[in-house]
Amino acid sequence: MPRGKSRYLNLLSAAIFIGLEFAALGLLSSSAPIQNIWLNRFSHRTMAFLWGGGEDLRGYIGLARRNEALERENEELSRMIREYSLRKFESEADSPEDLHGFRFTPATIVKMSRNNQHNYIILDKGSADGVKTECGIITANGVVGIIDAVDKHFSYGRAFTNANMKLSARIGRLGSVGPLTWDGISSGSAILKELPLQVTVHPGDTIFTSGFSSIFPPDIPLGIAGDTRVASGSTTEVHVSLFQDFSQLRFVTIVENLKLDAIKELENKVN
Amino acid sequence: MRDSRFFLLFLLTVAVQILISNFLNLSQFVMINLMPALILCIPYRISSPILMLITFIAGFFVDLMAGGMLGLTLVALLPVAFARNIMLNLVLGSDTLSRLDSVSLAKHGSTRISLVLLILLMLFMLIYIWTDAAGTRPVWFLLVKFLCSTIVSYAISLLLVKIAAP
Numbered sequence: 001m002p003r004g005k006s007r008y009l010n011l012l013s014a015a016i017f018i019g020l021e022f023a024a025l026g027l028l029s030s031s032a033p034i035q036n037i038w039l040n041r042f043s044h045r046t047m048a049f050l051w052g053g054g055e056d057l058r059g060y061i062g063l064a065r066r067n068e069a070l071e072r073e074n075e076e077l078s079r080m081i082r083e084y085s086l087r088k089f090e091s092e093a094d095s096p097e098d099l100h101g102f103r104f105t106p107a108t109i110v111k112m113s114r115n116n117q118h119n120y121i122i123l124d125k126g127s128a129d130g131v132k133t134e135c136g137i138i139t140a141n142g143v144v145g146i147i148d149a150v151d152k153h154f155s156y157g158r159a160f161t162n163a164n165m166k167l168s169a170r171i172g173r174l175g176s177v178g179p180l181t182w183d184g185i186s187s188g189s190a191i192l193k194e195l196p197l198q199v200t201v202h203p204g205d206t207i208f209t210s211g212f213s214s215i216f217p218p219d220i221p222l223g224i225a226g227d228t229r230v231a232s233g234s235t236t237e238v239h240v241s242l243f244q245d246f247s248q249l250r251f252v253t254i255v256e257n258l259k260l261d262a263i264k265e266l267e268n269k270v271n
Numbered sequence: 272m273r274d275s276r277f278f279l280l281f282l283l284t285v286a287v288q289i290l291i292s293n294f295l296n297l298s299q300f301v302m303i304n305l306m307p308a309l310i311l312c313i314p315y316r317i318s319s320p321i322l323m324l325i326t327f328i329a330g331f332f333v334d335l336m337a338g339g340m341l342g343l344t345l346v347a348l349l350p351v352a353f354a355r356n357i358m359l360n361l362v363l364g365s366d367t368l369s370r371l372d373s374v375s376l377a378k379h380g381s382t383r384i385s386l387v388l389l390i391l392l393m394l395f396m397l398i399y400i401w402t403d404a405a406g407t408r409p410v411w412f413l414l415v416k417f418l419c420s421t422i423v424s425y426a427i428s429l430l431l432v433k434i435a436a437p
Binding site: 009010012013014016017020021023024025026027028029030031032034035037038041 | 318319320322323324326327330331334341342343345349350352356402405406
């Protein structure tokens, strides 16, 4: 028998078999109540397995989109928490965009370098969105960088994982203050420098922004203190494990100090 | 002549099967069924779709006359008809099968034919007993019934094959 004809016959046989088997099951189902229940249960289980599998697959495919939505929601909630916590200290604040002298603008990272000593970050918000140079970039987990240049719709900044970046940090909410810089080795580690020798730092202490810089608001948690060592015989350095995972960054908040111009003007007058 | 002989034998076997189903209830653990052997003996030159239709009609008739559950024999017998050519192909080989007119114990060897018969019978018994119980009997009962029914039916079916496909 020719191969094509044989294949056609096999397919026809299979189709007839399936059709007749279903007919037989239908007959059985209508003539025997127990078999009817059993077949229905079997059918429901099969359908549940198939549809459940399909649902799992669809859920898996949609994970990226759901993750993105959750990250946005998380960022929004973090922003609200920041606003409420700042409102405690600034009773005269009456607008969520003008709290403690800072304005917060959510943004998405367009590009970010991670494997250089001078890492940079590009955000999708620019001067059209009110972003200026010397704005800070933060998340709920810490400081991400500082805006250096602004285009109409984009802004360019130094990442915290940049050798030229340092920020003022404090041990605990009331402890000593020193500059915090990236250690240049791991994206999750930094060094808090220039602390007086007499300062005692306990491993596990939380490090916050001090609020002494005119760029970042105070009390943003940055990381946890680790080992300490004496540097140059005169200061103490603390190894800090950062909260922020720079490899997972997508959404950030641009923070603008609304009193920055006034502070600069005052500094210029003194100088 | 040969076809008319087989046709008569086919009708006779169906009638015997109906009688067995109605009157020969040996035990809860033993069920005799000759239909898989009958399907095996249907001449190979009959195409698969026709074989399927013959099986459906025969199975339906047995179910109808046996007074049991309509469709139960059919549900188990149709897979046997579908698997028959596949099994023959596997056991006898496609070359033998291309020259095959009908199954014959003398031509193809009793061992190989009885092996195909055993496989088809086991397939039938598995589906029949499992569907008949519909989850209401323990597994050990189903296993014992499967083994006893297969052994008894196999012994009787071998006789049928010897007559229908000498």
